Amino acid sequence: MLGTESEIKVFAGSTGKDFAIKICNYLDSQLGKSKVITFSEGNTYVKVEETVRDKDVYLVQSMGLHPNDEFTEILFWIDAFKRASASSVTVIMPYFSYAKGDKKDEPRVSIRARVCTECIELAGADRVVTMDLHSPQIQGFFKKPVDHLFALPILCEYIKSLNIEDLVVVSPDSGFAKEARKIARYLGVPVAIGDKEREGHDENAKIIEIVGNVEGKNALIVDDFSISGGTLIDLANELRKRGVKKIYASLSHILLNEKGVAKLKDSPIEKLISTDSVYNPYIMDCKKIKIVSVAPLFAETINRIHKRESVSPLFEKVPKKVIQIED
Template sequence: MAGDIKIFAGQSGKTFATRICDYLGVQLGQSEVIQFSDGNLFVRIQETVRDKEVFLVQPIGLKPNDEFVEILFWLDAFKRASANSVTAVIPYFGYAKGDKKDEPRVSIRARVCAEAIELAGADRVVTMDLHSPQIQGFFKRPVDHLIASPILCAAFKRFAIENFVVVSPDPGFAKQARKYASQLGVSVAIGDKIRTGHDERASVLELIGDVAGKNALIVDDFSTSGGTLADIARMVREKGANRIFAALSHVLLDAKGVARIEDSPIELVIGTDTVINEHAQASAKFVTTSVAPLFAEALNRIHHSDSVSSLFDDIPEKVFAHAVLDAKVLS
């Protein structure tokens, strides 16, 4: 890559950004963050970025408020330091669930975040598996929306599971679940889920599709409490499924959520590293595959003004080769 590109990371993005840099063969930009005793954040760029193409890597994940505000401060700092362009690389866009006004007197949070990111100085955004793809329309600047399913499917294929069906936990994820099924060459079953409040609890009412005598792969974009995954896994088992697995684009579970998965019929959860989750990493039921190489390819193409959309249909083999992080195998 040319010398006028710079990749930096926020506090929560350093591991992911380092993997991007390792893939591209570049050095991570020098910077620091100081958090004062009152919780205020101070960010400083420790090298020149004048006339450079800057990429800032930071998820809005397990500490969404702090991580979001830090992104804004970094964008402002890069613009004030005369960077030529700044791309916000947000592997997980944490406020994407707030994508609509479906009850009185509530904020459309994803829209507020999008506008703030642009006003702070982002010229472009790169993210993965938004909870609602139409959130791209909240931005006036270009958004590159990457997809985790090819990487997750490749990881699942490593375990050579036969006679299985892809299961969507609810109708809202059915379209994406069909993409998984198409890539894996299997059928789909869909759970019917109802959520009545904002307490992260949902009830799975019914399962549409045949899972009897088959293995099951439950797929979803993310899980915060583990409740829906555990519930759909139990229903799938009640309907006659044999072995049960899950795949998540973003792993946001806390310790209680991980415990729910460990107590469920799910044998293994394959997740990505868009959010570095120590709770999941400590559990034998979780395997991580890296999507940092896919992001690296996207940044490389942006830098060279090449098509990013081609990554949806033709991912280079070296991306899959570099995606493997865990050596765990099924017994």
């Protein structure tokens, strides 16, 4: 049901404000008035500070560096909007942290992504917009519509602007090989695949082998996200041993903590290119990190959803106005 007015109402969670402001700038709209309080014992309080009755509301919040708090806040926001008689609530979640928990791969474990999707729906969300899910099949965990966007064209256009010669795209493992091939096709370069093994549930993995010709080339390591930077840096060190000249990296989501950023600074990686899908204060002063905004992509998606237009063209070809490359 369309709200009584056509005005787009964008609101932000506690860690989604910067991203939401960029969205509003693209849409030439004002960020909705709201308030979040975290009490001393950890409880979260949210309040919508303007009327949303019969409005189509868009809530911007990733599950990023503090996924448990951010997820809980998303649920409270959805409930608040629904109790305030919003016509619809669309959750704009650029990064869905628990997408990693997509299966029951050992006894007595939770399928965490399934629990999260069900909670989001039970709270009252009418639609979810996200980007580069770790496991795309999670779209099927939702009964409500999901728009799954891709950072690939925006990241690749920036990489093209660097004019890197003799480039080879390198996937850290076979699991990301399909996406690595898409990136390589977009850039018109060959691909190589790393072979890593992870023995436990920690963030440490060992690079065993690299399949493909990398000697004498410049390499671009690609992955969907990194938490500790361990796999990226281990792979970069292995590539350097195999005669690679310059090493770059590209991530859809950057979750590096303070230690991860320090390791990146001391690594052979020349530049790490990622998006602003996650609010991450640890990366602000690192000259090796380049952030390319995907807020215009989400803003264009919101605009099309609001106008009841098709979103699927954005999956196939991103409009030039959405790709805003800055040096």
